[in-house]
Amino acid sequence: MSITFYYTPNTSASRVHWVLEELGMPYDKVKLDLRAGDQHKPEFLAINPNAKVPALVVDGTPMFESLAIIIYLGDRFGVEKGLWPRVGSGEHAEALAWIVWGSVTLGGSIFRIFHNTSEWFPADARNAIQAESARQEFDGQLKILDQRLQGREYLVGDRFTLVDAANAAAIAWALSFIKVDTSGLSNVTAWLDRSTRRPANQATQGA
Ligand SMILES: N[C@@H](CCC(=O)N[C@@H](CS)C(=O)NCC(=O)O)C(=O)O
Incomplete structure:
Protein backbone atom coordinates (compact mmCIF):
# COMPACT_ATOMS: atom_id res chain seq x y z
CA MET A 1 0.00 0.00 0.00
CA SER A 2 1.21 3.52 -0.70
CA ILE A 3 -0.04 6.65 1.06
CA THR A 4 1.14 10.16 0.18
CA PHE A 5 0.07 13.06 2.37
CA TYR A 6 0.12 16.64 1.06
CA TYR A 7 0.14 19.20 3.83
CA THR A 8 1.20 22.52 5.26
CA PRO A 9 1.84 22.85 9.01
CA ASN A 10 -0.78 24.66 11.14
CA THR A 11 -3.61 24.26 8.65
CA SER A 12 -6.59 21.96 8.10
CA ALA A 13 -3.99 19.36 7.21
CA SER A 14 -2.75 19.17 10.80
CA ARG A 15 -5.63 17.00 11.98
CA VAL A 16 -5.06 14.52 9.16
CA HIS A 17 -1.39 14.49 10.07
CA TRP A 18 -2.31 13.66 13.68
CA VAL A 19 -4.65 10.87 12.51
CA LEU A 20 -1.98 9.34 10.27
CA GLU A 21 0.41 9.29 13.23
CA GLU A 22 -2.25 7.71 15.48
CA LEU A 23 -2.79 4.96 12.92
CA GLY A 24 0.95 4.30 12.88
CA MET A 25 1.03 3.42 9.20
CA PRO A 26 3.88 4.26 6.86
CA TYR A 27 3.22 7.24 4.60
CA ASP A 28 5.16 9.76 2.54
CA LYS A 29 4.82 13.48 3.19
CA VAL A 30 4.89 16.33 0.69
CA LYS A 31 5.01 19.77 2.28
CA LEU A 32 3.44 22.64 0.33
CA ASP A 33 4.35 26.29 0.75
CA LEU A 34 0.98 28.01 0.45
CA ARG A 35 2.48 31.51 0.44
CA ALA A 36 4.68 30.53 -2.50
CA GLY A 37 1.61 29.17 -4.32
CA ASP A 38 2.54 25.48 -4.42
CA GLN A 39 -1.18 24.65 -4.18
CA HIS A 40 -1.73 26.13 -7.65
CA LYS A 41 0.86 24.00 -9.41
CA PRO A 42 -0.65 21.68 -12.04
CA GLU A 43 0.69 18.55 -10.37
CA PHE A 44 -1.13 19.42 -7.12
CA LEU A 45 -4.30 20.60 -8.89
CA ALA A 46 -4.49 17.15 -10.47
CA ILE A 47 -4.85 15.79 -6.91
CA ASN A 48 -7.02 18.55 -5.44
CA PRO A 49 -8.60 20.88 -7.99
CA ASN A 50 -9.63 23.14 -5.09
CA ALA A 51 -5.96 24.11 -4.54
CA LYS A 52 -6.11 23.46 -0.80
CA VAL A 53 -4.38 21.23 1.72
CA PRO A 54 -4.75 18.56 2.91
CA ALA A 55 -4.82 15.94 0.19
CA LEU A 56 -4.08 12.25 0.34
CA VAL A 57 -3.29 9.77 -2.38
CA VAL A 58 -3.90 6.13 -1.44
CA ASP A 59 -2.67 3.60 -3.98
CA GLY A 60 -3.08 6.17 -6.73
CA THR A 61 -6.54 7.40 -5.67
CA PRO A 62 -6.56 11.10 -4.76
CA MET A 63 -8.72 12.44 -1.93
CA PHE A 64 -9.28 15.92 -0.54
CA GLU A 65 -11.31 17.49 2.33
CA SER A 66 -9.88 16.68 5.75
CA LEU A 67 -13.20 15.38 7.07
CA ALA A 68 -13.62 12.91 4.20
CA ILE A 69 -10.02 11.78 4.57
CA ILE A 70 -10.34 11.16 8.32
CA ILE A 71 -13.61 9.23 7.99
CA TYR A 72 -12.08 7.14 5.20
CA LEU A 73 -8.97 6.40 7.27
CA GLY A 74 -11.12 5.58 10.30
CA ASP A 75 -13.44 3.21 8.43
CA ARG A 76 -10.60 1.50 6.60
CA PHE A 77 -7.79 1.34 9.17
CA GLY A 82 -9.30 0.67 18.40
CA LEU A 83 -9.41 4.26 17.18
CA TRP A 84 -12.71 4.21 15.31
CA PRO A 85 -16.03 2.45 15.94
CA ARG A 86 -17.18 -0.43 13.77
CA VAL A 87 -19.21 0.73 10.77
CA GLY A 88 -22.91 0.26 11.50
CA SER A 89 -22.56 0.36 15.29
CA GLY A 90 -24.29 2.93 17.48
CA GLU A 91 -20.91 4.42 18.31
CA HIS A 92 -20.17 4.82 14.59
CA ALA A 93 -23.37 6.83 14.26
CA GLU A 94 -22.28 9.02 17.17
CA ALA A 95 -18.78 9.35 15.72
CA LEU A 96 -20.20 10.60 12.42
CA ALA A 97 -22.46 13.07 14.22
CA TRP A 98 -19.68 14.56 16.36
CA ILE A 99 -17.01 14.61 13.67
CA VAL A 100 -19.31 16.26 11.13
CA TRP A 101 -20.54 18.71 13.78
CA GLY A 102 -16.92 19.58 14.59
CA SER A 103 -16.07 20.19 10.94
CA VAL A 104 -19.22 21.76 9.57
CA THR A 105 -20.94 23.51 12.48
CA LEU A 106 -18.10 24.34 14.86
CA GLY A 107 -15.56 24.42 12.01
CA GLY A 108 -17.83 26.78 10.07
CA SER A 109 -17.80 29.26 12.95
CA ILE A 110 -14.03 28.99 13.29
CA PHE A 111 -13.49 29.61 9.58
CA ARG A 112 -15.87 32.59 9.61
CA ILE A 113 -13.93 34.12 12.48
CA PHE A 114 -10.65 33.43 10.68
CA HIS A 115 -11.84 34.80 7.35
CA ASN A 116 -13.12 37.98 8.96
CA THR A 117 -10.14 38.69 11.23
CA SER A 118 -7.00 37.21 9.65
CA GLU A 119 -4.51 39.23 7.66
CA TRP A 120 -4.34 36.24 5.31
CA PHE A 121 -7.42 37.90 3.72
CA PRO A 122 -7.52 41.47 2.34
CA ALA A 123 -8.83 44.09 4.79
CA ASP A 124 -11.79 44.98 2.58
CA ALA A 125 -12.89 41.33 2.55
CA ARG A 126 -13.11 41.22 6.34
CA ASN A 127 -16.31 42.12 8.18
CA ALA A 128 -16.36 42.84 11.91
CA ILE A 129 -20.10 42.10 12.23
CA GLN A 130 -19.65 38.70 10.60
CA ALA A 131 -16.69 38.03 12.89
CA GLU A 132 -18.72 38.90 16.00
CA SER A 133 -21.71 36.81 14.95
CA ALA A 134 -19.45 33.81 14.28
CA ARG A 135 -17.74 34.45 17.60
CA GLN A 136 -21.07 34.17 19.44
CA GLU A 137 -21.84 30.93 17.64
CA PHE A 138 -18.40 29.58 18.54
CA ASP A 139 -18.91 30.41 22.24
CA GLY A 140 -22.25 28.56 22.21
CA GLN A 141 -20.72 25.55 20.47
CA LEU A 142 -17.94 25.32 23.05
CA LYS A 143 -20.64 25.16 25.74
CA ILE A 144 -22.36 22.32 23.88
CA LEU A 145 -19.04 20.50 23.71
CA ASP A 146 -18.47 21.06 27.40
CA GLN A 147 -21.87 19.53 28.19
CA ARG A 148 -21.12 16.54 25.98
CA LEU A 149 -17.88 15.96 27.87
CA GLN A 150 -19.51 16.14 31.30
CA GLY A 151 -18.71 12.84 33.03
CA ARG A 152 -16.79 11.45 30.08
CA GLU A 153 -13.16 11.56 28.94
CA TYR A 154 -13.74 11.41 25.19
CA LEU A 155 -16.44 12.36 22.72
CA VAL A 156 -17.55 8.86 21.71
CA GLY A 157 -17.48 5.69 23.78
CA ASP A 158 -15.03 5.32 26.63
CA ARG A 159 -11.75 5.73 24.77
CA PHE A 160 -9.88 8.17 22.54
CA THR A 161 -10.99 8.00 18.90
CA LEU A 162 -10.20 9.88 15.71
CA VAL A 163 -13.24 12.05 16.50
CA ASP A 164 -11.27 13.51 19.40
CA ALA A 165 -8.23 14.08 17.19
CA ALA A 166 -10.25 15.82 14.47
CA ASN A 167 -12.11 18.11 16.86
CA ALA A 168 -9.27 18.80 19.29
CA ALA A 169 -6.97 19.78 16.41
CA ALA A 170 -9.58 22.23 15.08
CA ILE A 171 -10.17 23.78 18.49
CA ALA A 172 -6.47 23.98 19.37
CA TRP A 173 -5.89 25.81 16.06
CA ALA A 174 -8.84 28.12 16.76
CA LEU A 175 -7.57 28.94 20.24
CA SER A 176 -4.25 30.02 18.73
CA PHE A 177 -6.00 33.10 17.29
CA ILE A 178 -9.34 33.40 19.17
CA LYS A 179 -9.21 34.59 22.76
CA VAL A 180 -11.61 32.49 24.82
CA ASP A 181 -12.61 32.79 28.47
CA THR A 182 -12.19 29.16 29.49
CA SER A 183 -13.85 29.53 32.90
CA GLY A 184 -17.00 27.42 32.64
CA LEU A 185 -15.31 25.15 30.05
CA SER A 186 -13.42 22.87 32.41
CA ASN A 187 -14.47 19.70 30.57
CA VAL A 188 -13.32 21.08 27.21
CA THR A 189 -10.04 22.30 28.70
CA THR A 196 -3.34 17.06 22.38
CA ARG A 197 -0.75 15.62 24.79
CA ARG A 198 -0.86 12.32 22.92
CA PRO A 199 2.48 11.35 21.35
CA ALA A 200 0.92 11.10 17.88
CA ASN A 201 -0.07 14.76 18.01
CA GLN A 202 3.22 15.83 19.53
CA ALA A 203 5.02 14.06 16.67
CA THR A 204 3.35 16.37 14.14
CA GLN A 205 4.43 19.60 15.82
CA GLY A 206 7.01 21.41 13.73
CA ALA A 207 7.10 18.55 11.22
N1 LIG B 1 -12.63 22.15 4.03
C1 LIG B 1 -11.24 21.98 3.67
C2 LIG B 1 -10.49 23.26 3.97
C3 LIG B 1 -9.13 23.24 3.36
C4 LIG B 1 -8.47 24.61 3.46
O1 LIG B 1 -9.15 25.66 3.54
N2 LIG B 1 -7.15 24.59 3.43
C5 LIG B 1 -6.42 25.84 3.49
C6 LIG B 1 -5.42 25.81 4.64
S1 LIG B 1 -6.27 25.72 6.21
C7 LIG B 1 -5.63 26.03 2.20
O2 LIG B 1 -5.06 25.09 1.69
N3 LIG B 1 -5.59 27.25 1.69
C8 LIG B 1 -4.83 27.57 0.52
C9 LIG B 1 -5.45 28.66 -0.27
O3 LIG B 1 -6.62 29.00 0.00
O4 LIG B 1 -4.79 29.18 -1.17
C10 LIG B 1 -10.65 20.78 4.45
O5 LIG B 1 -11.05 20.56 5.59
O6 LIG B 1 -9.80 20.07 3.90
Whole structure:
Protein backbone atom coordinates (compact mmCIF):
# COMPACT_ATOMS: atom_id res chain seq x y z
CA MET A 1 0.00 0.00 0.00
CA SER A 2 1.21 3.52 -0.70
CA ILE A 3 -0.04 6.65 1.06
CA THR A 4 1.14 10.16 0.18
CA PHE A 5 0.07 13.06 2.37
CA TYR A 6 0.12 16.64 1.06
CA TYR A 7 0.14 19.20 3.83
CA THR A 8 1.20 22.52 5.26
CA PRO A 9 1.84 22.85 9.01
CA ASN A 10 -0.78 24.66 11.14
CA THR A 11 -3.61 24.26 8.65
CA SER A 12 -6.59 21.96 8.10
CA ALA A 13 -3.99 19.36 7.21
CA SER A 14 -2.75 19.17 10.80
CA ARG A 15 -5.63 17.00 11.98
CA VAL A 16 -5.06 14.52 9.16
CA HIS A 17 -1.39 14.49 10.07
CA TRP A 18 -2.31 13.66 13.68
CA VAL A 19 -4.65 10.87 12.51
CA LEU A 20 -1.98 9.34 10.27
CA GLU A 21 0.41 9.29 13.23
CA GLU A 22 -2.25 7.71 15.48
CA LEU A 23 -2.79 4.96 12.92
CA GLY A 24 0.95 4.30 12.88
CA MET A 25 1.03 3.42 9.20
CA PRO A 26 3.88 4.26 6.86
CA TYR A 27 3.22 7.24 4.60
CA ASP A 28 5.16 9.76 2.54
CA LYS A 29 4.82 13.48 3.19
CA VAL A 30 4.89 16.33 0.69
CA LYS A 31 5.01 19.77 2.28
CA LEU A 32 3.44 22.64 0.33
CA ASP A 33 4.35 26.29 0.75
CA LEU A 34 0.98 28.01 0.45
CA ARG A 35 2.48 31.51 0.44
CA ALA A 36 4.68 30.53 -2.50
CA GLY A 37 1.61 29.17 -4.32
CA ASP A 38 2.54 25.48 -4.42
CA GLN A 39 -1.18 24.65 -4.18
CA HIS A 40 -1.73 26.13 -7.65
CA LYS A 41 0.86 24.00 -9.41
CA PRO A 42 -0.65 21.68 -12.04
CA GLU A 43 0.69 18.55 -10.37
CA PHE A 44 -1.13 19.42 -7.12
CA LEU A 45 -4.30 20.60 -8.89
CA ALA A 46 -4.49 17.15 -10.47
CA ILE A 47 -4.85 15.79 -6.91
CA ASN A 48 -7.02 18.55 -5.44
CA PRO A 49 -8.60 20.88 -7.99
CA ASN A 50 -9.63 23.14 -5.09
CA ALA A 51 -5.96 24.11 -4.54
CA LYS A 52 -6.11 23.46 -0.80
CA VAL A 53 -4.38 21.23 1.72
CA PRO A 54 -4.75 18.56 2.91
CA ALA A 55 -4.82 15.94 0.19
CA LEU A 56 -4.08 12.25 0.34
CA VAL A 57 -3.29 9.77 -2.38
CA VAL A 58 -3.90 6.13 -1.44
CA ASP A 59 -2.67 3.60 -3.98
CA GLY A 60 -3.08 6.17 -6.73
CA THR A 61 -6.54 7.40 -5.67
CA PRO A 62 -6.56 11.10 -4.76
CA MET A 63 -8.72 12.44 -1.93
CA PHE A 64 -9.28 15.92 -0.54
CA GLU A 65 -11.31 17.49 2.33
CA SER A 66 -9.88 16.68 5.75
CA LEU A 67 -13.20 15.38 7.07
CA ALA A 68 -13.62 12.91 4.20
CA ILE A 69 -10.02 11.78 4.57
CA ILE A 70 -10.34 11.16 8.32
CA ILE A 71 -13.61 9.23 7.99
CA TYR A 72 -12.08 7.14 5.20
CA LEU A 73 -8.97 6.40 7.27
CA GLY A 74 -11.12 5.58 10.30
CA ASP A 75 -13.44 3.21 8.43
CA ARG A 76 -10.60 1.50 6.60
CA PHE A 77 -7.79 1.34 9.17
CA GLY A 78 -9.02 2.74 12.49
CA VAL A 79 -11.36 -0.03 13.66
CA GLU A 80 -8.68 -2.68 14.10
CA LYS A 81 -6.50 -0.15 15.94
CA GLY A 82 -9.30 0.67 18.40
CA LEU A 83 -9.41 4.26 17.18
CA TRP A 84 -12.71 4.21 15.31
CA PRO A 85 -16.03 2.45 15.94
CA ARG A 86 -17.18 -0.43 13.77
CA VAL A 87 -19.21 0.73 10.77
CA GLY A 88 -22.91 0.26 11.50
CA SER A 89 -22.56 0.36 15.29
CA GLY A 90 -24.29 2.93 17.48
CA GLU A 91 -20.91 4.42 18.31
CA HIS A 92 -20.17 4.82 14.59
CA ALA A 93 -23.37 6.83 14.26
CA GLU A 94 -22.28 9.02 17.17
CA ALA A 95 -18.78 9.35 15.72
CA LEU A 96 -20.20 10.60 12.42
CA ALA A 97 -22.46 13.07 14.22
CA TRP A 98 -19.68 14.56 16.36
CA ILE A 99 -17.01 14.61 13.67
CA VAL A 100 -19.31 16.26 11.13
CA TRP A 101 -20.54 18.71 13.78
CA GLY A 102 -16.92 19.58 14.59
CA SER A 103 -16.07 20.19 10.94
CA VAL A 104 -19.22 21.76 9.57
CA THR A 105 -20.94 23.51 12.48
CA LEU A 106 -18.10 24.34 14.86
CA GLY A 107 -15.56 24.42 12.01
CA GLY A 108 -17.83 26.78 10.07
CA SER A 109 -17.80 29.26 12.95
CA ILE A 110 -14.03 28.99 13.29
CA PHE A 111 -13.49 29.61 9.58
CA ARG A 112 -15.87 32.59 9.61
CA ILE A 113 -13.93 34.12 12.48
CA PHE A 114 -10.65 33.43 10.68
CA HIS A 115 -11.84 34.80 7.35
CA ASN A 116 -13.12 37.98 8.96
CA THR A 117 -10.14 38.69 11.23
CA SER A 118 -7.00 37.21 9.65
CA GLU A 119 -4.51 39.23 7.66
CA TRP A 120 -4.34 36.24 5.31
CA PHE A 121 -7.42 37.90 3.72
CA PRO A 122 -7.52 41.47 2.34
CA ALA A 123 -8.83 44.09 4.79
CA ASP A 124 -11.79 44.98 2.58
CA ALA A 125 -12.89 41.33 2.55
CA ARG A 126 -13.11 41.22 6.34
CA ASN A 127 -16.31 42.12 8.18
CA ALA A 128 -16.36 42.84 11.91
CA ILE A 129 -20.10 42.10 12.23
CA GLN A 130 -19.65 38.70 10.60
CA ALA A 131 -16.69 38.03 12.89
CA GLU A 132 -18.72 38.90 16.00
CA SER A 133 -21.71 36.81 14.95
CA ALA A 134 -19.45 33.81 14.28
CA ARG A 135 -17.74 34.45 17.60
CA GLN A 136 -21.07 34.17 19.44
CA GLU A 137 -21.84 30.93 17.64
CA PHE A 138 -18.40 29.58 18.54
CA ASP A 139 -18.91 30.41 22.24
CA GLY A 140 -22.25 28.56 22.21
CA GLN A 141 -20.72 25.55 20.47
CA LEU A 142 -17.94 25.32 23.05
CA LYS A 143 -20.64 25.16 25.74
CA ILE A 144 -22.36 22.32 23.88
CA LEU A 145 -19.04 20.50 23.71
CA ASP A 146 -18.47 21.06 27.40
CA GLN A 147 -21.87 19.53 28.19
CA ARG A 148 -21.12 16.54 25.98
CA LEU A 149 -17.88 15.96 27.87
CA GLN A 150 -19.51 16.14 31.30
CA GLY A 151 -18.71 12.84 33.03
CA ARG A 152 -16.79 11.45 30.08
CA GLU A 153 -13.16 11.56 28.94
CA TYR A 154 -13.74 11.41 25.19
CA LEU A 155 -16.44 12.36 22.72
CA VAL A 156 -17.55 8.86 21.71
CA GLY A 157 -17.48 5.69 23.78
CA ASP A 158 -15.03 5.32 26.63
CA ARG A 159 -11.75 5.73 24.77
CA PHE A 160 -9.88 8.17 22.54
CA THR A 161 -10.99 8.00 18.90
CA LEU A 162 -10.20 9.88 15.71
CA VAL A 163 -13.24 12.05 16.50
CA ASP A 164 -11.27 13.51 19.40
CA ALA A 165 -8.23 14.08 17.19
CA ALA A 166 -10.25 15.82 14.47
CA ASN A 167 -12.11 18.11 16.86
CA ALA A 168 -9.27 18.80 19.29
CA ALA A 169 -6.97 19.78 16.41
CA ALA A 170 -9.58 22.23 15.08
CA ILE A 171 -10.17 23.78 18.49
CA ALA A 172 -6.47 23.98 19.37
CA TRP A 173 -5.89 25.81 16.06
CA ALA A 174 -8.84 28.12 16.76
CA LEU A 175 -7.57 28.94 20.24
CA SER A 176 -4.25 30.02 18.73
CA PHE A 177 -6.00 33.10 17.29
CA ILE A 178 -9.34 33.40 19.17
CA LYS A 179 -9.21 34.59 22.76
CA VAL A 180 -11.61 32.49 24.82
CA ASP A 181 -12.61 32.79 28.47
CA THR A 182 -12.19 29.16 29.49
CA SER A 183 -13.85 29.53 32.90
CA GLY A 184 -17.00 27.42 32.64
CA LEU A 185 -15.31 25.15 30.05
CA SER A 186 -13.42 22.87 32.41
CA ASN A 187 -14.47 19.70 30.57
CA VAL A 188 -13.32 21.08 27.21
CA THR A 189 -10.04 22.30 28.70
CA ALA A 190 -9.25 18.93 30.31
CA TRP A 191 -10.24 16.98 27.15
CA LEU A 192 -8.17 19.27 24.93
CA ASP A 193 -5.14 18.80 27.14
CA ARG A 194 -5.68 15.03 27.41
CA SER A 195 -6.04 14.68 23.63
CA THR A 196 -3.34 17.06 22.38
CA ARG A 197 -0.75 15.62 24.79
CA ARG A 198 -0.86 12.32 22.92
CA PRO A 199 2.48 11.35 21.35
CA ALA A 200 0.92 11.10 17.88
CA ASN A 201 -0.07 14.76 18.01
CA GLN A 202 3.22 15.83 19.53
CA ALA A 203 5.02 14.06 16.67
CA THR A 204 3.35 16.37 14.14
CA GLN A 205 4.43 19.60 15.82
CA GLY A 206 7.01 21.41 13.73
CA ALA A 207 7.10 18.55 11.22
N1 LIG B 1 -12.63 22.15 4.03
C1 LIG B 1 -11.24 21.98 3.67
C2 LIG B 1 -10.49 23.26 3.97
C3 LIG B 1 -9.13 23.24 3.36
C4 LIG B 1 -8.47 24.61 3.46
O1 LIG B 1 -9.15 25.66 3.54
N2 LIG B 1 -7.15 24.59 3.43
C5 LIG B 1 -6.42 25.84 3.49
C6 LIG B 1 -5.42 25.81 4.64
S1 LIG B 1 -6.27 25.72 6.21
C7 LIG B 1 -5.63 26.03 2.20
O2 LIG B 1 -5.06 25.09 1.69
N3 LIG B 1 -5.59 27.25 1.69
C8 LIG B 1 -4.83 27.57 0.52
C9 LIG B 1 -5.45 28.66 -0.27
O3 LIG B 1 -6.62 29.00 0.00
O4 LIG B 1 -4.79 29.18 -1.17
C10 LIG B 1 -10.65 20.78 4.45
O5 LIG B 1 -11.05 20.56 5.59
O6 LIG B 1 -9.80 20.07 3.90
